[in-house]
Amino acid sequence: xxxxxxxxxxxxxxxxxxxxxxxxxxxxxxxxxxxxxxxxxxxxxxxxxxxxxxxxxxxxxxxxxxxxxxxxxxxxxxxxxxxxxxxxxxxxxxxxxxxxxxxxxxxxxxxxxxxxxxxxxxxxxxxxxxxxxxxxxxxxxxxxxxxxxxxxxxxxxxxxxxxxxxxxxxxxxxxxxxxxxxxxxxxxxxxxxxxxxxxxxxxxxxxxxxxxxxxxxxxxxxxxxxxxxxxxxxxxxxxxxxxxxxxxxxxxxxxxxxxxxxxxxxxxxxxxxxxxxxxxxxxxxxxxxxxxxxxxxxxxxxxxxxxxxxxxxxxxxxxxxxxxxxxxxxxxxx
Amino acid sequence: xxxxxxxxxxxxxxxxxxxxxxxxxxxxxxxxxxxxxxxxxxxxxxxxxxxxxxxxxxxxxxxxxxxxxxxxxxxxxxx
Numbered sequence: 001x002x003x004x005x006x007x008x009x010x011x012x013x014x015x016x017x018x019x020x021x022x023x024x025x026x027x028x029x030x031x032x033x034x035x036x037x038x039x040x041x042x043x044x045x046x047x048x049x050x051x052x053x054x055x056x057x058x059x060x061x062x063x064x065x066x067x068x069x070x071x072x073x074x075x076x077x078x079x080x081x082x083x084x085x086x087x088x089x090x091x092x093x094x095x096x097x098x099x100x101x102x103x104x105x106x107x108x109x110x111x112x113x114x115x116x117x118x119x120x121x122x123x124x125x126x127x128x129x130x131x132x133x134x135x136x137x138x139x140x141x142x143x144x145x146x147x148x149x150x151x152x153x154x155x156x157x158x159x160x161x162x163x164x165x166x167x168x169x170x171x172x173x174x175x176x177x178x179x180x181x182x183x184x185x186x187x188x189x190x191x192x193x194x195x196x197x198x199x200x201x202x203x204x205x206x207x208x209x210x211x212x213x214x215x216x217x218x219x220x221x222x223x224x225x226x227x228x229x230x231x232x233x234x235x236x237x238x239x240x241x242x243x244x245x246x247x248x249x250x251x252x253x254x255x256x257x258x259x260x261x262x263x264x265x266x267x268x269x270x271x272x273x274x275x276x277x278x279x280x281x282x283x284x285x286x287x288x289x290x291x292x293x294x295x296x297x298x299x300x301x302x303x304x305x306x307x308x309x310x311x312x313x314x315x316x317x318x319x320x321x322x323x324x325x326x327x328x329x330x331x332x333x334x
Numbered sequence: 335x336x337x338x339x340x341x342x343x344x345x346x347x348x349x350x351x352x353x354x355x356x357x358x359x360x361x362x363x364x365x366x367x368x369x370x371x372x373x374x375x376x377x378x379x380x381x382x383x384x385x386x387x388x389x390x391x392x393x394x395x396x397x398x399x400x401x402x403x404x405x406x407x408x409x410x411x412x413x
Binding site (some may be wrong): 119120124125126128173176177178213231232233234259260283320321322334 | 365367369370371376377379380383391394398
């Protein structure tokens with residue numbers, strides 16, 4: 001193996017290649033199975049569990065290899081792990097000129113707080129936080145838990161964030177963009193009385209309704225189509241995790257916000273074509289990192305299919321300033 | 335080099351009334367595809383924020399990212 005000649009930047013590599021880069025002192029952000037991550041040597045890296053990737057050959061599940069991201073443009077990278085107070089730590093520790101790359105386990109308390117309160121953190125939109133939510137092999141979901149790792153101690157964490165704080169040289173700027181293939185259907189407007197991960201009631205065009213009844217009426221009781229909110233012109237999805245037909249409680253993968261109007265998304269028939277179209281239409285610049293959502297992989301049958309030539313982990317949620325669902329997130333360094 | 339870098343536009347000073355106009359609802363009329371700015375516009379719609387705080391946050395964003403906000407800066411006088 002020759003890692004001197006070409007050091008991969010955003011690639012699925014074998015464990016030996018990732019280990020060699022770590023031993024050389026190359027700072028890395030990694031995604032892979034817990035078994036693969038456990039074989040890495042200590043060093044300057046962070047990692048999260050996920051075995052699904054957008055690779056050169058399209059969507060793939062691979063528990064033996066690791067997806068590595070590095071930032072050769074960086075002037076300096078420091079790594080940290082934060083616990084329940086992550087929301088108070090990440091942005092303040094993000095360099096003035098740079099960004100933070102964060103990974104956190106799906107469903108953990110620190111993520112829940114970040115998702116609800118992250119947009120209110122001072123400086124949250126001046127110092128970008130990008131990243132993804134660690135998950136598990138869906139075939140082993142009952143026996144495994146999402147985990148993240150800090151390379152210096154290699155200890156699995158089921159709560160909190162691991163973060164790479166990346167300083168860019170003067171004259172460079174980091175920005176984030178998203179590709180959302182979902183559009184609001186142009187029909188009813190939904191509003192929630194409070195922000196949160198669950199709801200029983202909502203207002204539909206101003207009239208109180210049981211959300212579960214409304215979703216059934218709209219043939220969306222399986223939650224196949226997310227809610228789409230307009231946040232300052234950005235279309236932000238909230239994916240539906242579960243609809244309890246007895247209690248009527250609807251659970252979401254990200255919080256709904258009380259100050260936001262939502263609509264059900266228009267159905268999408270060909271996810272891969274939709275991503276290709278949106279990437280082309282937005283004339284998106286090359287990305288230094290990208291990730292896409294496991295729900296797009298599953299519902300869109302993206303295994304073996306490429307999505308606009310973008311590579312990265314397929315995750316249980318995405319971070320671009322805040323928690324996102326069913327969205328392709330990209331980091332750009334200008 | 336990205337096209338937006340071709341001509342870097344200066345932004346109006348922090349005392350310019352355009353920032354107060356943005357903070358007072360003008361943000362809804364400004365067209366942008368910058369995700370950070372879109373989400374910031376949503377944040378400053380929070381009625382708990384003072385107009386001064388809203389204007390300060392928007393100005394800080396434009397000050398930092400002015401090199402990629404040519405189209406947005408061009409709109410500032412019109413909103």
